[in-house]
Amino acid sequence: MRIVLGMMVAMVLGTSAAACAETSCLEGDCRRGRVGADDEADGAPGGGAEDEVPKLPACTTVGKPHLGLGGVDVAARPNEDVPAGDRARMKPFSALVTDYRRVLGAENVPASLNGAASTFGVASERWFLEPIASAVYVNAAFDVGFEGCNNLTKKDARFATMPTKDTARAACEEWTRKFWSRAATPEQLDACVAVALETTSETVPPRRWAYACASVLAATGFLTF
Known part of the structure; x- marks a missing residue:
């Protein structure tokens, strides 16, 4: 019985550790769980260029474009974020x-x-x-x-x-x-x-x-x- 309980506790702790590691990695802190991570955190040499924290998320969700006439995305809105970008247009x-x-x-x-x-x-x-x-x-x-x-x-x-x-x-x-x-x-x-x-x-x-x-x-x- 004790053996079974011990195994269950170990599994819970392991799952929590993996979840924490995954969450921290999603937040941009991927040093945990890597070789040399502790040394890097302490300022000691460890890891190479490949061990640097990525500046951009590893996964990016991109919407699927729907092209209309002229190959223009029908959902595109030109000058959407430009202040006063919808001015000085020729009158129809x-x-x-x-x-x-x-x-x-x-x-x-x-x-x-x-x-x-x-x-x-x-x-x-x-x-x-x-x-x-x-x-x-x-x-x-x-x-x-x-x-x-x-x-x-x-x-x-x-x-x-x-x-x-x-x-x-x-x-x-x-x-x-x-x-x-x-x-x-x-x-x-x-x-x-x-x-x-x-x-x-x-x-x-x-x-x-x-x-x-x-x-x-x-x-x-x-x-x-």
């Missing part, structure tokens, strides 16, 4: 249609807007495409913006005369605030004023104003969100 065509109407007025919406739908990345039914900025995209945005701005400026008596430094800055402040939903920086205002006064050689006042207006509509402040 569906958003631009309503935004041009909002900032220019329904009566001034450019007729060429619908014709530029493919350039702005209009998606097929039940699909979504992430618009990508390109030279063609920006050029189309300027052309559409100029037409809308020209509709606006030729109806407003304020733009019947050539711009001056003061009137150009006032108009640029108004446009940037309305088109971008925020105030422009001094450098951005200077760029807009420069278009009205220096960049274009247009001699017809409303069209000259329209170039400055279109430069604001073709900027990232309006085309992105």
